[in-house]
Amino acid sequence: MSDEREVKILAIESSCDETSAAVVVNGRKVLSNIIYSQIDIHTLYGGVVPEIASRKHIEKVNQVIKAALKEADCTLDDIDAVAVTYGPGLVGALLVGVGAAKAISYAKKLPLVGVHHIEGHIAANFIESPDLEPPFMCLVVSGGHTHLVKVTGYGEFEILGVTRDDAAGEAFDKVARAIGLGYPGGPKVDKLAKEGNPDAISFPRAKISDNEYDFSFSGLKSAVLNYINSAEMKHEEINRADVAASFQKSVTDVLSEHAVNAAKKYGMKKLALAGGVASNSGLRAAMKELCDKNGIELYYPKPVLCTDNAAMIGAAGYYEYIKGTRHGWDLNAIPNLKLGER
């Protein structure tokens, strides 16, 4: 193996509210992964404000890239390609990373590889689990995305199911706000849920008739809000921990059942979680239980690789790079980029 040349990728991610840069070797080894989170600023507004996010990205982008190079103990002369998230995400936010990445690769005459944000989340598993190779089933759940994806090869995907309305993480945020937990909702609901009874309240689990792998969380969200409102009308005290636990159970039941059913149907023995909600302890526990029961091996990245970060873009970018994916100087940010589009 030692005679094989290493491919070092500088990766940049700015699709939402984290400005991140990383240096990744051969898609698996992370030399640095610098993340500047804006979450404190957006917390003041109860959610991500796109214009503020874009402004923070432009203030931090160079510092973050320089820190990533420094921590990796390399310069741009050691880099083989630049990878950047170009969608999906907030267009103004994406444009900062795309603009900087293009200028750097142009100035240093380096290949430019645009990366799909979700492909990055999936590839976070390659960093975490060096033995994991396609094919496998992957459930991507975050504040903006809920995708059930059959990963057939590196950079090869078949989307089996998506959310019809809210992303799972979005439902967490909205429920968190309703029970007074604030933003970001996922970790806060998860924490409070540990003190509650998940079977205390029966919230709905939506089934989509024409695609068994699609998701819907808006009905569940409404059910939680109705529950809270009707309790208020009756001047009854709600048990917030029970609401959190029962809501979380309802979400994780649906997610884990869909994912495991799909893995079974397509004969996949490996199932990976990806995205911010993959850090949710309830989801991990539900997945573990179902996977164990069905003889499926469960993979998930550590929390820092579940959140938006550039290392995962470097991992996905590497596999795109060796497949020959190259983008031109006209690369644009595409806010609604579809997975598998290049």
Add this chain to the structure above:
Amino acid sequence: MKILAFDSSGMVASVALTEDDILLGEYTTNHKKTHSQTLLPMLDELMKMLSMDVKDVDVLALANGPGSFTGLRIGAATVKGLSLALDKPVVTVPTLLGLAYNMWGSDHVICPLMDARRNQVYTGIYRYTDEEGITTVLDQTPLDIADIIDRVNKIGEPVVYLGDGTVPYAEQIKEKTKVGYTFAPAHMNRQSAGTVAVAAYELYKQGHVSNGDDFAPDYLRKSQAERESGR
């Protein structure tokens, strides 16, 4: 000294390279297309036509606001990336000052107007003198179109208006301006990276240099969320 300048603050996307007092090349479009798709290909084309490499540039310059928030960030991200990769200093030029440089040598009061919507413009008032070149009378600021016309009237001297704000507010300008006025012709009416480079050269000589890491666009306006929340 070679200065590579960009202006992506409005509809215009423009890239120019100057060497001392010579404009070596400029590529400017004033047409609807996203600057994200055009700005770097324009730079690439310009460098190819000039048989030059971007690493030969000494200083990077940028119209750094006000303007379209997204347009400003596309320019800033490009300049930041180039600055990081090439280790070159950056001169940020106030967009309105860059526009005023179009009118070098004019004996009229210079009033650039950029459309900021809702009856507002980003504007300023400038003057040319033989001794000092372009000087600032009113620093760039957002104003109601009527207010800037009022300021111009108070100076009581002939004025030349330029910039994309002259289009939507032409009727008001004609109606309310009480001094002699003219509109700049098309070739000197809009942002151009050539004038940004010239203005940057002056600013550079005065020591106004930043590093590529710390500067941020001068939006002149808070985000809507900040305004509404009073933050």
